Amino acid sequence: MELDLTWILLGLPAAFALGWVASRLDLRQMRIANRQAPRAYFKGLNYLLNEQQDQAIDAFIEAVQNDPDTSELHFALGNLFRRRGEYDRAVRVHEHLISRGDLNTADRQRAQHGLALDFLKAGLLDRAEEALRKLEGTSYEGQARLARLAIYERSREWPEAANVARLLENSGEANFGVRMSHYQCEQAREAVQQGDSAKALAILSQTLRTTPDAPRPRILLGQLQLAQGQAQAAYDTLAPLFERSDVAAPLAAASLAKAAQAAQQTRPALKLLSTHYQRQPGMDVLEAITTLQANDPAGAATAQQHYLDHLQKQPSLMAATRWLTGQSSNAHPLPAPVQKALEQAIRPLARYRCAACGFEAKEHFWHCPGCQAWDSYPPRRIEEL
Ligand SMILES: [Zn+2]
Numbered sequence: 001m002e003l004d005l006t007w008i009l010l011g012l013p014a015a016f017a018l019g020w021v022a023s024r025l026d027l028r029q030m031r032i033a034n035r036q037a038p039r040a041y042f043k044g045l046n047y048l049l050n051e052q053q054d055q056a057i058d059a060f061i062e063a064v065q066n067d068p069d070t071s072e073l074h075f076a077l078g079n080l081f082r083r084r085g086e087y088d089r090a091v092r093v094h095e096h097l098i099s100r101g102d103l104n105t106a107d108r109q110r111a112q113h114g115l116a117l118d119f120l121k122a123g124l125l126d127r128a129e130e131a132l133r134k135l136e137g138t139s140y141e142g143q144a145r146l147a148r149l150a151i152y153e154r155s156r157e158w159p160e161a162a163n164v165a166r167l168l169e170n171s172g173e174a175n176f177g178v179r180m181s182h183y184q185c186e187q188a189r190e191a192v193q194q195g196d197s198a199k200a201l202a203i204l205s206q207t208l209r210t211t212p213d214a215p216r217p218r219i220l221l222g223q224l225q226l227a228q229g230q231a232q233a234a235y236d237t238l239a240p241l242f243e244r245s246d247v248a249a250p251l252a253a254a255s256l257a258k259a260a261q262a263a264q265q266t267r268p269a270l271k272l273l274s275t276h277y278q279r280q281p282g283m284d285v286l287e288a289i290t291t292l293q294a295n296d297p298a299g300a301a302t303a304q305q306h307y308l309d310h311l312q313k314q315p316s317l318m319a320a321t322r323w324l325t326g327q328s329s330n331a332h333p334l335p336a337p338v339q340k341a342l343e344q345a346i347r348p349l350a351r352y353r354c355a356a357c358g359f360e361a362k363e364h365f366w367h368c369p370g371c372q373a374w375d376s377y378p379p380r381r382i383e384e385l
Pocket of ligand 1: 368373
């Protein structure tokens with residue numbers, strides 16, 4: 001009994017001592033683990049600041065392994081993978097975050113947004129669209145809708161684009177009226193390409209009723225009516241552009257002249273074009289005027305005078321070339337190589353240029369093929385900008 005008591009008296013302090021040592025060991029272990037995570041995190045941050053993304057990723061992966069519950073590190077990793085073009089890994093990180101049960105709603109939405117961006121950057125538009133749809137009703141809704149709009153425009157899904165534009169307009173993002181008229185015009189263009197002019201006419205007439213001030217549906221409708229032999233209707237459609245001196249009117253000048261000639265409306269058309277030219281002198285309108293005056297016996301001389309007058313208003317190689325070409329029909333013809341050189345010199349000046357990206361083209365675009373911007377081409381040729 002005495003022996004047992006001695007053992008107990010000796011054992012108790014020993015047990016306390018062992019317990020104390022064990023607890024210190026545990027604490028040390030915990031401290032090391034806790035210290036490792038921030039150290040790896042700061043190491044990653046440091047690499048990131050030095051733009052050493054490879055090393056930053058390694059450090060963040062280490063930090064995530066030490067502390068798999070930290071969502072911020074996962075977000076940082078996901079963004080890094082995406083920025084480096086490692087979309088598979090970025091998707092895996094964001095999908096892992098979404099599948100976690102302990103994530104709060106805000107972080108889950110953030111992960112969903114990250115996932116949508118991964119798919120967008122990877123060019124997987126179907127999957128991006130699906131991921132973006134899941135952001136409806138979240139704080140990312142506006143951004144997600146704009147991204148979906150860009151997807152539909154890129155893939156030329158015009159009815160879908162119109163639906164999203166309507167949602168954006170209703171939520172007060174911006175006014176999408178003109179944009180929606182472009183979608184209608186694109187559908188009309190496709191109908192013409194498929195040989196369905198009746199459908200195109202119906203779409204354009206409807207668009208003109210809803211957006212009477214938008215120049216594109218008016219110009220397209222006028223040109224389509226002209227192609228269909230409805231010269232008077234084409235003239236009536238195009239004339240308002242010149243009556244209100246629309247900046248896009250020069251794009252319709254040649255069509256208006258043709259419609260006027262076919263519909264016996266030369267005199268009122270000349271008046272319209274001349275008034276517009278007085279307000280906004282430009283070569284397209286001037287050429288439409290000279291076309292209409294060509295039937296006049298004094299037309300050639302008048303045209304020459306027009307070009308000279310135009311040159312007095314603004315130096316223009318296009319006008320000078322037209323004047324020289326007109327002169328050459330007299331006794332002293334312009335030698336063919338000179339004519340060819342002049343035509344070559346004015347070609348780049350007669351192009352149109354996107355104000356957003358600088359993309360130049362022989363024809364005017366409403367939707368830039370270079371940067372996908374709408375209405376970024378001024379309706380004037382480069383020499384007149
Ligand atoms: Zn552009």
